[in-house]
Amino acid sequence: MNAIYLLLLFEIILFGLSYCLSGRDIMAPSVIMCAMFVISTFFAIMNIKNWKIDYSLDSVLILVAGMVTFILAEALFHGMQNKKIRRVRKADQAEMHPVVIQKSLLIFAVIFDVLVLLWFYMEICRIVAGYGYTATGVGVFGRYRTIITSLTQRSDSKVALTGMVLNQMIKLVHAMGYVSLYILLNNWFAGDKKKLPYIFHIILVLAHIFSYIMEGSRGNILQIASAALIEWYILWHRKVGWHKVLTGKVVVVGVLCMLIGMPLFYSSLSWMGRATNKRLLRYIGFYVGGSIQLFDLYLKSNITKPKVFGEETLIGVLHFLNRLGFDLDIRNVNLDMIRLDELSRGNVYTFFRRPLHDFGFGGMLLFTVLVAWLFAWIYYGKIKWRDTKATPYWIMLYGYLFYWIVMMSIDQYSHSYLSVTTVLQIALMFLWYNFATRYKLTLKGKLHILKR
Numbered sequence: 001m002n003a004i005y006l007l008l009l010f011e012i013i014l015f016g017l018s019y020c021l022s023g024r025d026i027m028a029p030s031v032i033m034c035a036m037f038v039i040s041t042f043f044a045i046m047n048i049k050n051w052k053i054d055y056s057l058d059s060v061l062i063l064v065a066g067m068v069t070f071i072l073a074e075a076l077f078h079g080m081q082n083k084k085i086r087r088v089r090k091a092d093q094a095e096m097h098p099v100v101i102q103k104s105l106l107i108f109a110v111i112f113d114v115l116v117l118l119w120f121y122m123e124i125c126r127i128v129a130g131y132g133y134t135a136t137g138v139g140v141f142g143r144y145r146t147i148i149t150s151l152t153q154r155s156d157s158k159v160a161l162t163g164m165v166l167n168q169m170i171k172l173v174h175a176m177g178y179v180s181l182y183i184l185l186n187n188w189f190a191g192d193k194k195k196l197p198y199i200f201h202i203i204l205v206l207a208h209i210f211s212y213i214m215e216g217s218r219g220n221i222l223q224i225a226s227a228a229l230i231e232w233y234i235l236w237h238r239k240v241g242w243h244k245v246l247t248g249k250v251v252v253v254g255v256l257c258m259l260i261g262m263p264l265f266y267s268s269l270s271w272m273g274r275a276t277n278k279r280l281l282r283y284i285g286f287y288v289g290g291s292i293q294l295f296d297l298y299l300k301s302n303i304t305k306p307k308v309f310g311e312e313t314l315i316g317v318l319h320f321l322n323r324l325g326f327d328l329d330i331r332n333v334n335l336d337m338i339r340l341d342e343l344s345r346g347n348v349y350t351f352f353r354r355p356l357h358d359f360g361f362g363g364m365l366l367f368t369v370l371v372a373w374l375f376a377w378i379y380y381g382k383i384k385w386r387d388t389k390a391t392p393y394w395i396m397l398y399g400y401l402f403y404w405i406v407m408m409s410i411d412q413y414s415h416s417y418l419s420v421t422t423v424l425q426i427a428l429m430f431l432w433y434n435f436a437t438r439y440k441l442t443l444k445g446k447l448h449i450l451k452r
Contacts, residue, residue, distance in 0.1 A: 002048070002053065002054065002055055003055040003056060003057050003059070003060050004041065004044060004045060004048065004053055004055035004060075004292070005045070006057075006060055007041055007055065007059075007060045007063060007064070007292075008038065008041045008042065008045065010060070010064045010067075011034060011037045011038045011041055011064075011067070012038055014034045014064070014067050014068065014071060015031065015034035015035055015038055017071060018030040018031045018033075018034050018071045018074075018075075019031050021071065021074075021075040021078070022074075022075075022078065023078075024245050024247065026245075026246065026247040026250045026251070027230060027233045027250060028074070028379070029070075029074055029372065029375040029376065029379060029405050030070055030071045030074045030075075030372070032405050032406060033067065033070055033351075033405055033408045033409075034067060034071070036405075036406060036407075036408055036409040036410075037063070037067065037350075037408070037409040039288060039409065040288050040289050040291060040292050040350075040409035040410060041289065041292050041409075042289070043284070043285045043288045043289030043292075044285075044289035044290070044292040044293050045289075046281075046285055046289065047282070047285050047286075047289060047293075047340075050282070050340075050341050051290075051293050051340045051341055052341075053293055053296075055293075055296050056296055056299065056300065058299055059295055059296040059299050062299070062352065062356065062361070062364075063295065063350065063352060065361075065365065066351070066352045066364065066365065066368050069365045069368045069369060069372070070368050070369075070371070070372045071372075073368070073369040073372035073373055073376070074372045074373075074375070074376045077372075077373055077376035077377065077380060077381075078376060078380050081376075081380045081381055081385065094238040094239070094387040094391075096186070096189050096190035096191075096235075096238065096239050097190055098186070098187045098190045098191075098192035098194075099182075099183045099186055099187060099190075099392070099437055100197075100437070101183070101197065101436045101437060102436075102440040103196070103197070103200075104440070105436050105439075105440070106197065106200035106201070106204075107200070109176050109200070109204055109436075110200060110203050110204065110207075112169075112172070112173075112176075113173050113176065113203075113204060113207035114207070116166070116169045116170060116172075116173050117173070117207060117210060117211060117214070119166060119169075120166060120170060120211065120214060121214060123166060124140055124141070124144045124214060125140055127144060127147060128140050128143045128144055128147065131143075131147055141213065141214050141215070141216050142216055144214070144215065144216065145215065145216030145217070148215070168424075170211055171421075171424060171425055171428055172428055172432070173207055173208060173211055174208050174211065174425060174428075174429075175425060175428035175429040175431075175432050176204045176207075176208070176432055177204055177205050177207060177208020177209070177224065178208070178224065178227065178396060178399070178400060178429050179204075179396065179429055179432050179433045179436070180200075180201035180202075180204040180205050180208075181201075181205050181208075181224065181227060181228055181231065181399075182231055182392065182395060182396050182399065182433075183197075183201055184198065184201045184202065184205070185228070185231050185232055185235050186235055186392070189235045189236065189238075189239045205224070208224060209221055209224065218265060219403075222265075222403065222406075223400075223403040225257075225261075226399075226402050226403045226406045227399030227400060227402055227403070228399075229253070229257070229402075230398065230399055230402045231395055231396075231398075231399045233246065233250065234383060234384075234395055234398070235395070237384075238387070242384060242385075262280070262284050263280065265284070265287075266280050266283055266284065278343060278344075282343075286340070286344050286346065287410075288409075288410070290340055290344065290346045290348065291346070291348045291349055291350045291409065291410045291411065292350065292409070293340060294338055294340070294346050294347075294348065294349045295349045295350045295352070295353055297338050298338065298349050298353060301338070303357070306357060306358050307329050307331075308328055308329055308330070308331075309358070310358050310359075311329075311330070311331050311358060312331065312335065312353075312354040312357050312358050312412075312415070313354040313355050313357075313358045313359070313367065313412065313414050313415065313418075314358070314414065314415070314418060315330060315331070315333050315415040315419075316414075316415055316416065316417075316418045316419025316420065316421070316422070317418055317419070318330045319419070319420075320419070320420050333415050334347055335347040335348070335349065335353070335354075348410050348411040349411070349412075350408070350409055350410065350411070350412070351368075351407075351408035351409070351411070351412045352364055352368070352412070353412060354412040354414065354415070355367040355368070355412065355414075367414075371404075371414075374401075375398075375401070375404075375405060378394060378397065378398050378401070379398060382394040383395060383398060392433065393430055393433070396429060396430075396433070397426060400425070400426060400429070401417060404417055
């Protein structure tokens with residue numbers, strides 16, 4: 001029997017185990033991880049003939065060991081947190097209040113986003129032309145995506161990639177989008193009836209999304225979509241209480257998201273000036289399930305040893321150390337390509353490939369424990385059983401990081417999240433929320449900032 005069926009069986013069992021250990025919390029970190037592995041393995045099995053899958057038992061054991069480690073690490077933290085709850089009254093329900101931002105600040109934010117996106121579009125056109133490409137409309141975005149993901153980018157000043165100032169302004173556009181997403185959901189659950197603020201916040205979220213369409217980056221769009229899902233789930237529970245189980249509703253929402261999201265993901269290629277010769281199901285199967293087969297093919301290949309500690313897992317940290325003056329040999333963030341079939345090559349190998357390569361099997365398990373504890377600490381320790389003034393910040397942070405869990409069956413996103421860029425993005429998100437909710441602008445001859 002092909003061992004991939006055994007892998008699917010173990011994943012289904014672990015999904016049920018994680019669901020029980022989490023107290024029937026369908027959106028607990030370990031439950032989401034197991035659910036995504038079940039979905040990815042199912043899509044891999046759908047392509048068992050196309051990819052000539054002959055799965056090895058070693059791959060099954062490593063993947064299952066990694067998932068078991070994550071589940072037990074989270075369960076341990078959850079159990080320790082439950083002991084504290086017995087001594088401290090848990091925040092089962094929270095009184096929901098609308099988050100109010102002055103209209104003039106929202107208008108400023110919208111104008112700022114529009115100007116930054118126009119500047120970004122002009123830069124994209126300049127860079128694409130500088131590389132000798134001719135493209136119009138959304139085709140410009142596809143060409144730009146080709147350039148920024150190329151390993152042979154030119155470095156002369158005429159075609160240099162976007163400057164520091166614009167980069168930071170785009171980060172602020174993203175920060176405003178994340179904050180507006182949280183405020184939209186919070187105010188909806190709080191019963192806010194004012195329509196105009198909703199319109200402004202929707203515009204800011206759409207500006208965030210459009211900036212990534214311009215980059216041809218669908219992953220970041222999925223990131224804010226996953227943030228919307230988990231923040232909706234958390235805020236719903238904050239309103240009605242964590243004692244209520246939302247499993248059925250979440251499953252329905254999840255299925256609808258997949259049925260709507262898969263065609264949208266496929267058709268988004270044309271929006272971003274890109275193309276494929278694969279049909280819908282084969283294309284989705286490649287993206288969702290390819291990593292499962294690629295992990296097995298990686299283990300069967302000639303595995304090289306890392307030249308630098310954490311060279312695949314901690315790329316963001318290594319780049320930061322290089323800026324501090326350390327001369328480190330840093331590899332490209334993209335891993336080696338492996339062919340799946342005559343139409344497809346891939347370089348994503350699930351959550352476990354990078355730490356397995358960098359730290360060995362034991363190090364991979366330790367790294368998995370640390371990531372599990374990070375998410376358990378935020379989810380159980382800072383959000384689920386507490387209600388403080390800092391809770392909105394924790395919810396936004398968890399929403400921002402949640403994509404790391406969603407993508408565990410596909411790729412390891414430590415190279416992206418463990419970086420200076422992530423720290424700056426989160427800092428801007430918190431600073432904008434703090435400023436916009438605590439201050440107002442008035443015009444009396446000149447601009448003043450007055451504390452509310």
